[in-house]
Amino acid sequence: MAVFSDLFPVRKRELSSAVAHYIAGVLDRESMISAVESLCESASFVPGDRVQTLRGSTAGRVVKILEDGRVVWVPRGTGTELICLPESLRKVSAV
Numbered sequence: 001m002a003v004f005s006d007l008f009p010v011r012k013r014e015l016s017s018a019v020a021h022y023i024a025g026v027l028d029r030e031s032m033i034s035a036v037e038s039l040c041e042s043a044s045f046v047p048g049d050r051v052q053t054l055r056g057s058t059a060g061r062v063v064k065i066l067e068d069g070r071v072v073w074v075p076r077g078t079g080t081e082l083i084c085l086p087e088s089l090r091k092v093s094a095v
Contacts, residue, residue, distance in 0.1 A: 010087055014054045015039045038090050045071055051089040059092060 015036055022032035045051065045062045051073055052059040060075040060082075071086050 010054060011039045045086060045089070045091070050092040052092050054088060054090060 018027065018032050018035035018039070021027035022029065027035075039054070045065060047062050047064050049062040050059070051062055051071075058075050060073050060078075063072045063074055063081060065071060066083070069086065070083050071089060072081050072083050073089065074081055
């Protein structure tokens with residue numbers, strides 16, 4: 001994991017989990033590679049980006065970026081605005 005030492009702890013934990021699931025045979029190789037690549041991307045967002053939490057439990061879109069770098073986003077199906085650090089979200093490609 002020294003290779004990933006520059007990642008934020010929350011991303012490093014998710015990356016470790018993906019690799020461990022692959023080693024255990026629970027996750028196929030392509031899914032593991034996709035997860036690792038996604039977690040290694042820089043956490044930079046612009047309004048309108050589709051995002052999801054690192055665990056994939058909630059998805060939505062970015063509304064704005066605050067001056068201090070935090071991200072304001074709205075989960076799909078709600079009007080509630082949430083604020084979080086960019087490291088806790090990842091971009092989702094449009095389907």
